[in-house]
Amino acid sequence: MTKFIIKRVLISAVLxxxxxxxxxxxxxxxxxxxIETVARQLSQKPGSRPYTEWLALLNVQYGxxxxxxxxxxFWFKDAxxxxxxxxxxxxxxxxxxFKEVIWNSFFxxxxxxxxxxxxxxxxxxxxxxxxxxxxxxTITVVALIGISLPSFFTASxxxxxxxxxxxxLPLSGMVDPRTTAAPDSFAYLxxxxxxxxxxxxxxxxxxxxxxxxxxxxxxxxVLNSDYIRTARAKGLSEKRVINYHAFRNTLIxxxxxVGGMLPGLFGGAMITETIFELKGIGYTSFLxxxxxxxxxxxxxLTFMAILTLLGTLIADxxxxxxxxxxxxx
Amino acid sequence: MSKNTFDWRKAVEEEINKPSEAPAPEQETSExxxxxxxxxxxxxxxxxxxxxRFIRSKLAITGSIILILMFVFCFLGAAFTxxxxxxxxxxxxxxxADYGVAQEKIDYDKYTIxxxxxxxxxxxxxxxxxxxxxxxxxxxxxIADPSGEGLYVLCELGExxxxxxxxxxxxxxxxxxxxxxxxxxxxxxxxxxxxNAVENLASTTKSFTLGGQxxxxxxxxxxFTIYIMSEYQPVxxxxxxxxxxxxxANVLTDDYKIQVLSAIYDTGVFTYGGKNYxxxxxxxxxxxxxxxxxxxxxxxxxxxxxxxxxTGEDSLSIDYKLNLLDxxxxxxxxxxxxxxxxxxxxxxxxxxxxxxxxxQQVQELYLIDIFNAPSGEHPxxxxxxxxxxxxxxxxxxxxxxxxxxxxxxFEVFIGVILGGIAGYFGGWIxxxxxRLVDLFNCLPFFPILIMLGAVFDKLNVDSxxxxxxxxxxxxxxxxxxxxxxxxxxxxxxxxQEFMLAAEASGLSTRRKIFKHLVPNVMPQLIVNATMxxxxxxxxxxxxxxxxxxxxxxxATWGQIINGVKDSYSLLHYTYIWIPVGLLICLAVIxxxxxGDGLRDAFDPKMKR
Numbered sequence: 062m063t064k065f066i067i068k069r070v071l072i073s074a075v076l077x078x079x080x081x082x083x084x085x086x087x088x089x090x091x092x093x094x095x096i097e098t099v100a101r102q103l104s105q106k107p108g109s110r111p112y113t114e115w116l117a118l119l120n121v122q123y124g125x126x127x128x129x130x131x132x133x134x135f136w137f138k139d140a141x142x143x144x145x146x147x148x149x150x151x152x153x154x155x156x157x158x159f160k161e162v163i164w165n166s167f168f169x170x171x172x173x174x175x176x177x178x179x180x181x182x183x184x185x186x187x188x189x190x191x192x193x194x195x196x197x198x199t200i201t202v203v204a205l206i207g208i209s210l211p212s213f214f215t216a217s218x219x220x221x222x223x224x225x226x227x228x229x230l231p232l233s234g235m236v237d238p239r240t241t242a243a244p245d246s247f248a249y250l251x252x253x254x255x256x257x258x259x260x261x262x263x264x265x266x267x268x269x270x271x272x273x274x275x276x277x278x279x280x281x282x283v284l285n286s287d288y289i290r291t292a293r294a295k296g297l298s299e300k301r302v303i304n305y306h307a308f309r310n311t312l313i314x315x316x317x318x319v320g321g322m323l324p325g326l327f328g329g330a331m332i333t334e335t336i337f338e339l340k341g342i343g344y345t346s347f348l349x350x351x352x353x354x355x356x357x358x359x360x361x362l363t364f365m366a367i368l369t370l371l372g373t374l375i376a377d378x379x380x381x382x383x384x385x386x387x388x389x390x
Numbered sequence: 391m392s393k394n395t396f397d398w399r400k401a402v403e404e405e406i407n408k409p410s411e412a413p414a415p416e417q418e419t420s421e422x423x424x425x426x427x428x429x430x431x432x433x434x435x436x437x438x439x440x441x442x443r444f445i446r447s448k449l450a451i452t453g454s455i456i457l458i459l460m461f462v463f464c465f466l467g468a469a470f471t472x473x474x475x476x477x478x479x480x481x482x483x484x485x486x487a488d489y490g491v492a493q494e495k496i497d498y499d500k501y502t503i504x505x506x507x508x509x510x511x512x513x514x515x516x517x518x519x520x521x522x523x524x525x526x527x528x529x530x531x532x533i534a535d536p537s538g539e540g541l542y543v544l545c546e547l548g549e550x551x552x553x554x555x556x557x558x559x560x561x562x563x564x565x566x567x568x569x570x571x572x573x574x575x576x577x578x579x580x581x582x583x584x585x586n587a588v589e590n591l592a593s594t595t596k597s598f599t600l601g602g603q604x605x606x607x608x609x610x611x612x613x614f615t616i617y618i619m620s621e622y623q624p625v626x627x628x629x630x631x632x633x634x635x636x637x638x639a640n641v642l643t644d645d646y647k648i649q650v651l652s653a654i655y656d657t658g659v660f661t662y663g664g665k666n667y668x669x670x671x672x673x674x675x676x677x678x679x680x681x682x683x684x685x686x687x688x689x690x691x692x693x694x695x696x697x698x699x700x701t702g703e704d705s706l707s708i709d710y711k712l713n714l715l716d717x718x719x720x721x722x723x724x725x726x727x728x729x730x731x732x733x734x735x736x737x738x739x740x741x742x743x744x745x746x747x748x749x750q751q752v753q754e755l756y757l758i759d760i761f762n763a764p765s766g767e768h769p770x771x772x773x774x775x776x777x778x779x780x781x782x783x784x785x786x787x788x789x790x791x792x793x794x795x796x797x798x799x800f801e802v803f804i805g806v807i808l809g810g811i812a813g814y815f816g817g818w819i820x821x822x823x824x825r826l827v828d829l830f831n832c833l834p835f836f837p838i839l840i841m842l843g844a845v846f847d848k849l850n851v852d853s854x855x856x857x858x859x860x861x862x863x864x865x866x867x868x869x870x871x872x873x874x875x876x877x878x879x880x881x882x883x884x885x886q887e888f889m890l891a892a893e894a895s896g897l898s899t900r901r902k903i904f905k906h907l908v909p910n911v912m913p914q915l916i917v918n919a920t921m922x923x924x925x926x927x928x929x930x931x932x933x934x935x936x937x938x939x940x941x942x943x944x945a946t947w948g949q950i951i952n953g954v955k956d957s958y959s960l961l962h963y964t965y966i967w968i969p970v971g972l973l974i975c976l977a978v979i980x981x982x983x984x985g986d987g988l989r990d991a992f993d994p995k996m997k998r
Contacts, residue, residue, distance in 0.1 A: 076825070076828055076829065076832065079825075079829060080829055080832050080833065083829065083833065084833075087838070087841075091845065092845065092849060094849060095845050095848050095849055098848045098849070099848065198448075198449075201449070202449070205449075205979055205982050205983065205986070206975070206979055208978075208982060209924060209928070209975055209978035209979040209982055210975055210978075211928050211931055211932055211935075211971070211974055211975070211978075212932065213931075213932055213935045213936075213951070213955075214951070214971035214974060214975065217951075217955070217960060217967060217971065218968075218971070220957070220960060221960055221961065221964070224957075225957065225960060225961045226961075232957055233957075331836065331837070331840075332932060332936075335936070346837065347840065347936075350837060350840045350841050350844055351840065351843075351844045351847075351936075351938070352844070353844060353845075353848060358837075358841060361834075361837060362833075362834055362837060362838070365834035365837060366832045366833060366834060369831065369832045369834070370832050373828075373831075373832075
């Protein structure tokens with residue numbers, strides 16, 4: 062088991078190195094005219110550095126004057142120590158900006174995920190138990206609609222209904238701009254929570270379908286297996302068959318996939334955060350991406366790649382931990 | 391062993407004998423058919439089997455119908471709509487537009503006589519001094535010049551006309567007391583009496599008189615400077631009268647106006663530019679008549695009332711102005727704030743605004759018909775560019791759906807080749823390709839597309855080119871999923887007997903992979919591609935919504951919504967974004983339904 066984990070971690074480390082190289086390549090092969098346009102626009106801001114200084118700064122950060130490989134090693138060393146340079150758009154160190162916004166995203170995603178688990182898993186199990194019933198069809202259709210809804214449309218619909226027409230919830234933002242509450246007070250927290258309702262609702266609607274279908278498919282597979290037939294043949298009550306024999310086995314793939322989703326909690330929800338103007342990592346990165354903030358973009362791409370890698374790694378390891386049969390290989 | 395032995399000879403014999411045993415005529419089937427009769431079991435080709443299972447699924451049928459309708463709507467609908475993709479609609483709108491301004495003059499228009507120099511401070515005092523004169527009844531008043539260069543007097547020539555006169559201070563001589571020297575500027579004063587008078591001046595003297603003339607004295611640093619004041623000369627005319635031309639094409643020069651103003655309270659006759667003019671008083675106004683061929687014709691009217699177009703030009707006819715004057719008097723006497731009137735065959739609205747009166751006219755303006763609410767002509771209204779939304783949706787749907795197919799084609803093309811190679815060869819090739827797949831899976835797909843959009847934006851890439859780049863990028867990002875699927879299937883397929891047969895018949899590797907292995911992956915591929923179609927539409931519309939995908943003038947569904955995403959549009963232009971959003975949802979849902987149905991149809995084992 063330890064050997065398996067070490068092997069997986071090592072593979073992931075090598076993969077990370079290669080991915081970072083790819084990301085570095087993306088940056089290196091960005092059209093020069095693009096970088097120059099961005100630098101020129103930056104230098105026109107009041108109190109900004111001159112145009113040449115911005116380009117020089119880029120050279121220092123990414124070793125642009127070196128060849129691709131030594132330039133990459135130069136940047137890699139810096140990046141590994143957490144030094145991603147200063148953000149162009151936010152004019153603070155990238156890491157500082159990241160620390161400032163990451164928890165907003167985390168809480169948004171964490172609450173969404175808890176709701177998702179609480180709603181999707183029981184409904185998925187229910188749909189599998191009553192396969193081809195009205196309940197099953199309803200759940201399947203709703204799940205498919207959830208998957209198919211574009212996040213911006215869902216967000217717009219919710220904004221239209223709850224913020225503009227009914228005026229129950231705020232349209233966008235993190236807090237009421239007129240609030241007088243101190244940033245640590247309970248009233249402030251309550252205000253933030255109030256602003257989080259619509260984004261969370263949006264995310265739950267669009268993400269619930271996938272997990273629901275996944276649970277249903279796996280539950281169906283388990284319910285059709287021989288040991289469930291044995292359990293029923295033995296005369297166990299239906300409740301016991303479902304809750305003890307079937308559900309526990311369904312949990313194997315679910316735990317695996319949910320484990321893989323954990324790092325994603327830090328990834329933010331770019332579209333939703335942008336539409337609701339929540340200052341999370343998604344919205345921040347969106348601003349950085351469209352404004353040509355190269356240092357922040359580089360950091361964000363690296364960060365997302367690490368999260369995905371971690372997700373796969375956790376899923377693989379969890380799969381081995383949860384299901385003893387895998388451990389043999 | 392013996393139990394499982396299959397007597398193939400017997401089986402073949404049975405197989406051969408069967409057709410002859412079967413009753414040929416159809417009408418007899420009901421009576422003669424046997425239980426083990428092959429005719430009884432309807433044999434269907436695999437394709438038809440899948441089709442039969444597919445149409446049994448309600449969701450899949452619903453999805454297919456939605457898709458067919460959508461394609462008909464987008465591809466055939468555009469042929470029936472009377473408009474084109476980029477038709478911009480205009481509309482005549484009646485709007486109350488500002489037409490003119492009228493007011494009783496309260497300030498003075500000033501006309502400076504050519505060549506005259508007037509001190510700025512004095513100039514600024516003219517209006518208040520004139521009002522002071524009217525209040526006090528004086529006919530002339532002095533205006534002090536802070537620079538001391540001249541003397542100014544404002545005289546009333548008659549009602550509403552004032553003349554500013556100036557007396558210049560001319561320097562005669564500078565007398566230096568220490569050397570006793572004279573420096574004359576005006577030599578005609580250089581007489582012994584004058585010199586004598588100057589030599590005897592005390593330093594405190596301000597003026598002296600000699601020979602009936604008054605001289606001014608200034609003493610500073612042992613020097614006397616002697617001045618004489620010139621005669622008063624007119625330098626400026628100030629009046630409340632406004633010149634109204636009978637012929638609006640005429641332009642009056644300041645010089646002409648000065649002539650008129652000097653003449654009206656004087657002889658009433660003057661000549662300007664070789665033409666004779668006569669002034670006739672008329673009520674509270676004056677009419678200047680021009681002599682043409684011996685006859686006097688109305689040329690200019692002077693009134694203390696001004697009326698001009700809102701643009702500032704004086705193009706209203708004199709009749710219109712007089713009519714306006716009457717109307718304003720009516721309004722004043724009846725204390726009205728608003729009055730509608732017609733002049734010629736046009737209708738105007740006159741209303742009071744502070745001290746002036748404003749005239750509005752209902753004008754027909756030719757405007758681009760933006761954000762027009764749904765009507766019979768435009769069932770879904772018009773968008774921010776004045777284009778018909780329904781037509782845009784049809785053309786946009788073409789692009790949105792086409793993008794899906796192009797991207798999926800790219801994906802499948804790359805994925806099948808690389809997945810097939812990896813699965814067939816295995817070993818290090820497989821390992822390498824699969825690590826490549828891992829790599830692509832870890833690259834953040836959506837942020838890179840957004841970055842690409844931002845780069846295109848900054849570089850001003852052409853709309854059609856960026857759409858092409860976008861499709862290629864999405865294809866490149868999407869192939870790993872397909873490759874993984876194909877490889878997984880081929881890994882198990884290549885161990886099967888038919889591959890052994892293919893090997894034995896000495897087929898080429900390419901033929902083995904693409905003729906024998908890949909077709910067996912087709913079911914999964916078709917399901918995957920169908921689901922991908924929905925996903926690509928989703929991605930493209932999200933990108934376009936963010937303004938980073940397709941751009942105007944290309945219409946795609948996301949691009950149409952992009953035009954109405956602020957909270958005002960969200961609330962007011964629901965007729966644009968809700969139908970388009972629903973179409974996107976429907977398309978994606980339909981693709982998912984069909985994909986789901988296909989999966990179940992291809993793989994009946996799943997339907998336990």
